[in-house]
Amino acid sequence: MIRKQAGWQENDEREDCYMKNNDHNNTIEIRPHHLLCLFCALEQPAAVPAPEAIAQLAEAIRRDPGLPLALTCRSDDSFAFQSPRDSADPAPDAGFRQKQDMEVLFRMDLSPGTVLPARIAVARARKACTSVSGICGYGEATSPAWQGCPLAGTGLYERARETGMDTIFPPRDNPGMERDKASSLEAMRAAAAVRVRPHILLCAVAQYGRGIRPPFKDDNLPELFQLILERPETRIELVGGADAMMCAPCGARCTARGTCMGPGFVNSGGLFNELKDLRILQILGLTFGDVLPGCDLYRRIFERMPTTVNTCALERSVPELSVWWDPCPCGGYEKGRTELMREMGLNSR
Numbered sequence: 612m613i614r615k616q617a618g619w620q621e622n623d624e625r626e627d628c629y630m631k632n633n634d635h636n637n638t639i640e641i642r643p644h645h646l647l648c649l650f651c652a653l654e655q656p657a658a659v660p661a662p663e664a665i666a667q668l669a670e671a672i673r674r675d676p677g678l679p680l681a682l683t684c685r686s687d688d689s690f691a692f693q694s695p696r697d698s699a700d701p702a703p704d705a706g707f708r709q710k711q712d713m714e715v716l717f718r719m720d721l722s723p724g725t726v727l728p729a730r731i732a733v734a735r736a737r738k739a740c741t742s743v744s745g746i747c748g749y750g751e752a753t754s755p756a757w758q759g760c761p762l763a764g765t766g767l768y769e770r771a772r773e774t775g776m777d778t779i780f781p782p783r784d785n786p787g788m789e790r791d792k793a794s795s796l797e798a799m800r801a802a803a804a805v806r807v808r809p810h811i812l813l814c815a816v817a818q819y820g821r822g823i824r825p826p827f828k829d830d831n832l833p834e835l836f837q838l839i840l841e842r843p844e845t846r847i848e849l850v851g852g853a854d855a856m857m858c859a860p861c862g863a864r865c866t867a868r869g870t871c872m873g874p875g876f877v878n879s880g881g882l883f884n885e886l887k888d889l890r891i892l893q894i895l896g897l898t899f900g901d902v903l904p905g906c907d908l909y910r911r912i913f914e915r916m917p918t919t920v921n922t923c924a925l926e927r928s929v930p931e932l933s934v935w936w937d938p939c940p941c942g943g944y945e946k947g948r949t950e951l952m953r954e955m956g957l958n959s960r
């Protein structure tokens with residue numbers, strides 16, 4: 612059942628202004644083309660259609676980049692199940708607005724009703740829609756019903772999409788990341804078992820191979836290795852998700868939700884990271900919740916995983932707009948493995 616979230620308002624009675632909460636993880640229903648209006652509103656907030664709805668949306672996703680957005684639009688056929696209220700809209704430009712949303716979804720290769728974290732939805736819309744021509748306006752209008760948005764054809768969207776992502780989703784601030792670094796390191800050193808998601812155990816090896824040593828600004832993995840090299844019996848608990856003990860200072864972490872938005876910031880929002888975790892657990896014969904001494908865990912990793920091929924690196928094996936695509940920038944695993952096996956005396960065991 613669709614109902615309003617407390618504190619949120621529908622801005623007027625027009626269908627193109629709805630913004631509702633369906634109470635499932637605070638999912639917000641929006642019209643797909645509003646993802647593009649966010650860019651136009653950076654320069655001309657009062658000139659976009661439904662300016663209050665766009666301003667509310669911009670504020671909500673700035674505070675919570677992981678906010679789930681349901682991209683709903685009128686459909687009169689198989690996807691009518693997700694059509695918003697007033698879907699039998701009698702307005703003269705109803706066809707224009709329905710087409711506008713379907714053009715956006717078509718370019719994004721998504722079906723009406725798809726739910727995505729806000730950061731992913733906006734990034735994907737930006738990537739898929741290089742221009743609003745043919746979406747929001749058509750040059751010569753064939754009739755008043757197809758007049759389109761007055762901002763289409765001004766170049767506003769096309770300019771704003773070049774640099775606007777960092778304004779819509781400001782990067783984490785350094786003082787906050789430094790505070791999180793200090794508190795998470797303290798928690799790690801005091802823990803009976805250090806909580807780590809599986810795939811970043813391999814990231815730690817790759818970082819070591821690339822010569823990264825503490826102190827490291829972006830995560831606590833070099834410090835974890837320092838701890839394991841000093842105290843090989845350090846207990847490691849395998850957990851799902853971007854647990855703060857390792858990930859708190861990371862710029863890719865959504866602080867509102869404690870989730871990973873993915874290092875590539877493109878499509879996957881950390882989704883592929885979850886699959887990596889599970890692939891690695893399967894190879895190691897372990898499961899979430901298992902607790903092992905660090906030296907035993909790494910002995911198992913080094914024995915069973917001479918490389919990360921087919922576990923981590925995705926390259927372009929999926930289409931560019933796939934929600935699974937997020938290229939891992941990592942390199943150095945094999946080198947780090949060789950160096951650490953020597954360092955930990957694992958060759959001779």
Ligand code: SF4
Nearest residue numbers: 647648651747760763
């Ligand atoms: S041109 Fe399109 S994206 Fe820009 S404000 Fe108008 S409707 Fe929104």
Ligand code: SF4
Nearest residue numbers: 853858861863864871
């Ligand atoms: S990219 Fe994701 S998994 Fe990796 S350290 Fe950052 S938050 Fe953690």
